[in-house]
Amino acid sequence: MSISLEDIKQAEILLRGKVTKTPLLESDEINDQLGGRVLFKAECLQKTGSFKIRGATNKLASLNEQDRKRGVVAFSSGNHAQGVALAAQLLGISAKILIPQDAPAIKIVNTRAYGAEVILYDRYREDRAKLANDLVPEEGRIMVSPYDDETIIAGQGTVGLELVEQLKSIQAAPDILLCPCGGGGLVSGVSTAILEYHPNLQIYAVEPDNFDDTRRSLLAEERLSNVAGHTSICDSIVTERPGEITFPINQKNLHGGISVSDDWVVKAMKTMFIRLRLVLEPGGAVGLAALLSGALSLTGRTAVVILSGGNIDLQQYIKLLHENK
C-alpha cells in the first residue's frame, strides 16, 4: 500500500478550483535572524484554515454514487472535521463527525456551520476509533480516515506539487523541508511529490515534545506509541502513533523527526504575527519552532516550512501570546 506521483497529479486535477492555491511567503527579517532563507507554504490561508480540505475533497469526490448516498463518518481533533464537513457539503453528502469535547470551539462551530452533524466525546475516557467504527455498521456510513488512506494522502500531497511549481518560479532549491506531523498524512504526501523533483531534499517531520512518535519510530524502525499522561497545546497533531499506511512512506522519504516544546511553538506563533502577519494555530507553527529553537541549523541553507493550519480560538491565542515573553 503506497502512493505515487501519478496519484497526486490526479488529485491535483480533481481539486482544481475547489481549493486555494496557497502562497509561498518569505520574511527578510526571519531570513536575517536565522542566517538562511525560509520559504513558508501558507496552508493556514487554505479554505477551512488548514490543508485537510485537500485530502477530504479528494476522498469524497472519489466515492461512487452509491457510497455517496451512504454518507460519511470521521473522527478528528477539528481540522480534518472541517475539511470533511465542507467537502461533504459541496458534494451533497451527509456527514457525521466525532470531535473531542475539549477541541477549540472554532473548529466545532465551523464543522457544524458546514452542515455536518457533530458528536462530541471525551478523549480521555472514550475510544474515538471504536465510537466511529460503531457508526459504520450501524448506519452504513463510509469511514473517512484522517490520514491512513491513500486517497487522503494523495490529496494532501498536492501541497507538494504546488511547492514544486512555486519553487521553480522563484528558482529556489531548498535544502530542507519541515512539516508538522500528527498521523503523518501531510508529510507522506508532500514528500512523495516533492522528492521526485528535489531528490536531495532533507525532509523532517516536526512534532510536539512527548508526542514525537514518528521521530522515535523512524529511529526504532517500527511504529511506537506515545506514553500516556502528557499534554500539548498543539491539539491538531497529538496522535497516539504513526499511521499504518503513512509510516512506511515516511520511513522511505524522511530524513528524520524533530520535537519542539510548547514554549518554542508560542515563540514561532508570535514571530508569524510580527513578521508575516499570519495567525497560526500551535500545531501549524511547529516547523518554524524547530528552526527558532536551534534544533536544526539554517545557516547558509534554504528551508521550506509548511504552515499547516491557523484555527485557534481568539481568547486562547491572546492568552498564549500575552503570557509568552
Add this chain to the structure above:
Amino acid sequence: MSISLEDIKQAEILLRGKVTKTPLLESDEINDQLGGRVLFKAECLQKTGSFKIRGATNKLASLNEQDRKRGVVAFSSGNHAQGVALAAQLLGISAKILIPQDAPAIKIVNTRAYGAEVILYDRYREDRAKLANDLVPEEGRIMVSPYDDETIIAGQGTVGLELVEQLKSIQAAPDILLCPCGGGGLVSGVSTAILEYHPNLQIYAVEPDNFDDTRRSLLAEERLSNVAGHTSICDSIVTERPGEITFPINQKNLHGGISVSDDWVVKAMKTMFIRLRLVLEPGGAVGLAALLSGALSLTGRTAVVILSGGNIDLQQYIKLLHENK
C-alpha cells in the same frame, strides 16, 4: 498632472521580483454572512506588511545616479517609512525618515532595521512637512512624498493590475471595490488601473470617522480638511486633507467615500482573525468594516476589498480584540 495605465504597466515591470504578488483570498463564511461575494486583496502579506513598498520602490528605482547619491527623506506614520527604508536599503540609498513618536513601535523598529535613520517628532506640536522640507535644502536630500507623486501613485497602482489578472483567472466581475484611503495614493493608482478593464466598477474610498476628508471633498468638489481634535485607531490613514495630485484622479475615478467607526474596524479585524487567519492593522481593515457596518450593501453583489496593511503592535492588537465583544 495625472497618471496613465501605461505608467502603471511600467511600474509593474520595474517591481517584478522585488515585491510580493499578494494573494486574492475569499471566505465562504463571510460571503454567507454578507449575502454576496467578497474577494480580499491581501496586501497585509506584502513585504514590509503594507502596499507602500510598491510606490517607494518605483520612486527610488526611478531616481538617476546623481539623485540616488543625494539620499532621500520622507515623513510617514510608519508604513511609507518602512517602504522607503527597505527600497533604499535594496538600492544602496541613504534614507532619513520622520515618524511621529506615537506611531506603533513595530513600524519604528522595522524602519530602523531596514537601515534608515529615524527622526521622531511630536505630531501634535510639530509640522512634519516643514520638518522634512527643512532637510531637503539642508542636506540636499530628495523628498519622497507618501502619496502626492505620480511615480508613487503608479507604483501603488500595480495592486490594480494584479487584481485585473487575478479576477480574470477566477472569472469574477466585481460590482464594487473598497479601498482604505489616507492621502489617496493607493485608491487613485488602483482605480486608474482597474477601471480600464472594469469600467463599470464602483470604487469607494473608505476612511475613519472624523478623518473622512476625501468623502466630504468628493461631495463638495473641492479639497476639504478634517476638523482638528479627533483621534482614531487607524493610524495609517489619518491624513489632514486629500492630496493635490491624488484628489483630481479620485474625483474622476471614484463613486464616493464611506466612513467607518473604530468599533466596526475592530469587528473587521476580529472577523479577519477568525475567518481568514490574517492579522490586520486598523487602517487595513476599514474596507471590510464598511461592509460589516451595512454602510454599503453587498446583497447579490461581488466586492473587492483591499487589505492595505497588517502592522500593529501585538499588545495593541490583543487589547483591541480583547475589549471588543
